[in-house]
Amino acid sequence: MSGKMKAAQIAKPGGDWELVERDIPEPGSGQVRVKVEACGICHSDLFVKEGFWPGLQYPRVPGHEIAGRIDAVGGNVVEWKKGQRVGVGWHGGHCFVCAQCKRGDFAMCVNRKVTGFDFDGGYAEYMIAPAATLAAIPDELLAEEAGPFMCAGVTVYNALRNSGARGGELVAVHGIGGLGHLGVQYARQMGFKTVALGRGKDKEPLAKKLGAHHYIDSDAGDVVAELQKLGGARVILATAPNAKAISTLVDGLSAGGKLLVPAAPNEPLAVSMMSLIAGRRSVAGWYSGTAKDSQDTLEFSALTGVHPMIEKYPLSRVAEAYEQMHSGKVRFRVVLTMGV
């Protein structure tokens, strides 16, 4: 298909948003073209905007919370058809050939690609996606809701379901933003005693509405003491990108508890080994997941009625939309919509 499309790109590290017209790309072998309907703005898009990611090439169109429809299918793609509703997430594919892939450690694939980092993402009317990265969107989910599930959703859903916490145990979610507001809902739906950890009183009613049994305001008191009053957390899911704040949470864990960290602050954490040793506690990172994990996230969300709270902006207002995310004012995910 020949023709032009609108895209929002960053031309150099630290550059401003540029709305450009580009040729509509053609899918190659093993790829599909997605007509993008919505794309969430993830805090990690800051890595592209500011150039904080090794090996980034510019200009780059960010966006890895994509929901749309398959518009063209390249060669050697058998399982996907034109017209199907699909999502594309952060994990932009792995090779199935390297030693890591052979062990099943797809996250560590040496040939791994990241959507919106290593190839152009969803801040555009069309994008090209490897077929292996696609997840089918259930009919009951709107595109603007499915988008945020492709990174924010899958990251926290997948982290929680693999966290080792069991129904009824105390699970805290730190940082009530794009990831965190979904983390609270999933924790509740998975049957955990759910605690939301935010700063400021204003998020309490929202956190409770999302399903939190308890809300702890870090501005108002001692989070660790409050968590220990509740018995200590089996898991704390840390989503606020602040190394200092995350580091202080370790002592809020129960014995054997785990600080599970998808957040990606630039600074290192500072954690006392004595706190870890004395309580057999651990700190672990978490990476979002593969297409199968995204598919599971979409289906679990449709099944249990988990919805992102979103603010929609047309692609043409990308700079304002990004700033709304970056300022922390958004409740809770900014989503770009196309064709408007």
Ligand SMILES: NC(=O)c1ccc[n+]([C@@H]2O[C@H](COP(=O)([O-])OP(=O)(O)OC[C@H]3O[C@@H](n4cnc5c(N)ncnc54)[C@H](OP(=O)(O)O)[C@@H]3O)[C@@H](O)[C@H]2O)c1
């Ligand atoms: N591992 C992965 O696969 C993965 C995937 C996606 C994102 N990430 C990373 O996860 C982090 C969160 O992403 P996001 O898209 O959810 O960001 P976001 O929408 O900007 O939300 C972050 C939230 O953290 C809160 N926060 C910041 N400092 C805090 C503190 N000291 N105490 C309590 N809350 C605090 C902010 O709220 P207020 O400012 O209103 O207090 C904000 O709501 C980022 O570092 C991102 O790069 C990782």
Ligand SMILES: [Zn+2]
């Ligand atoms: Zn993301």
